[in-house]
Structures are given as C-alpha cells and as structure tokens.
Amino acid sequence: MKRLDHDTYREWLHLECDGELPAADRSQLRQHLDSCADCRAESQELVALDKLLTESRIPIHRRFHDDVMSALPSAGWESSHPRSWAAALIVAALLGIAGAALLGTSAARLEPAAPFVAAIVAVVDLFQSTALAGAGLLTASWKGLGLAFQELLAGSVWNLLAVGLLVFGLDFLLLRLLLRRHRPAGLASGGEPPANRH
Numbered sequence: 001m002k003r004l005d006h007d008t009y010r011e012w013l014h015l016e017c018d019g020e021l022p023a024a025d026r027s028q029l030r031q032h033l034d035s036c037a038d039c040r041a042e043s044q045e046l047v048a049l050d051k052l053l054t055e056s057r058i059p060i061h062r063r064f065h066d067d068v069m070s071a072l073p074s075a076g077w078e079s080s081h082p083r084s085w086a087a088a089l090i091v092a093a094l095l096g097i098a099g100a101a102l103l104g105t106s107a108a109r110l111e112p113a114a115p116f117v118a119a120i121v122a123v124v125d126l127f128q129s130t131a132l133a134g135a136g137l138l139t140a141s142w143k144g145l146g147l148a149f150q151e152l153l154a155g156s157v158w159n160l161l162a163v164g165l166l167v168f169g170l171d172f173l174l175l176r177l178l179l180r181r182h183r184p185a186g187l188a189s190g191g192e193p194p195a196n197r198h
Contacts, residue, residue, distance in 0.1 A: 006038070009036070012025055012029045013043050014046065
C-alpha cells in the first residue's frame with residue numbers, strides 16, 4: 001500500500017466530519033491519527049468547530065418557507081389562476097384570425113389568379129422583417145458588450161495590463177503556429193532539408 005500525504009488525510013478529516021468518508025478509509029485515517037500529532041490536533045479542531053456549529057443552530061418552525069414565500073410580492077408574469085390567461089389567449093386568437101383574413105384578401109387583390117404565391121411572398125417578407133429586427137437586436141447586444149469591455153479596461157491599470165498580456169500571448173501563439181506551418185517538414189522535425197533527387 002502506498003504512503004499517503006498529509007493533504008489527503010486532511011481532506012479525509014473533512015469528509016469524516018461530514019459523515020461521507022468510506023469505512024475502509026476511516027480505518028486508515030484512525031491509524032494515521034495515532035501516529036501524527038498535527039493531524040490529530042486538526043481533527044480535534046474540526047470536531048470542536050462542528051460541535052459549536054451544531055449548538056449555535058437556530059431552530060425554525062416548519063411553515064417558515066411558506067410564510068416567506070407568501071410575504072414576497074408576486075411578479076408581473078405570475079398568474080394566480082389559469083383564467084387570468086384567457087384574455088391574452090383571446091387577443092392572440094383574434095390577432096391571428098385578423099392577420100389571416102388580411103393576408104387572404106390582400107393576396108386575392110394582388111394576384112387574383114395565384115393568391116397562394118402572393119401569400120408565400122408575404123410570409124417571406126415577414127421573415128425578412130424578423131431577420132432585420134434580429135440583426136438590430138444583435139447589433140445592440142454587441143454594443144452593450146463593447147461598453148462593458150470598455151468599462152472593464154477603464155476600471156484600473158491592472159485590468160488593462162492583464163488584457164494586453166492576454167492579447168500578446170494569443171498573438172505570439174498564432175505567429176508560432178503560422179511559422180511552423182510554413183516551415184518544411186524536415187526543418188520542423190529538426191533534421192536537414194531533403195536533398196534534391198535526380
């Protein structure tokens with residue numbers, strides 16, 4: 001059996017204090033505590049600390065969680081009853097019916113012979129508008145990240161130095177990879193360049 005270091009035994013002390021140390025390791029820990037005064041003193045300190053924490057525990061009644069949760073104000077998106085969603089569902093259904101009716105009448109007016117094609121063109125236009133809105137949201141997100149990064153750099157000189165060191169390290173790594181890629185295979189492995197074959 002290999003000899004374990006003190007860090008392992010100290011970790012076992014904490015596991016034993018939590019009641020999570022296996023029985024096989026517990027017997028090995030007991031043998032070590034008999035021969036090591038430092039670990040034995042740390043074990044006594046952990047036992048005293050655990051006893052102190054147990055004695056200072058404040059008992060709470062069972063309905064404490066329910067009382068705290070009921071005292072919190074309800075969020076705007078929370079609903080106390082499913083009937084509160086009825087108005088939103090009715091509005092969504094009406095908007096869907098109105099949108100379908102407008103799409104059908106517009107398609108029939110634009111292309112009386114092929115209303116289906118006009119409807120598909122309208123749906124494609126809808127997706128195009130959605131993509132533009134998503135691109136605007138993405139641009140705003142990138143601007144927000146840029147402002148956060150600017151605030152990080154302006155926070156202190158150490159932040160600026162750390163970011164500069166990180167960028168320098170990445171540049172150095174990229175240059176090494178590029179130089180290694182352009183070097184011939186014989187030179188990259190430390191040998192001589194291959195001779196020309198005749």
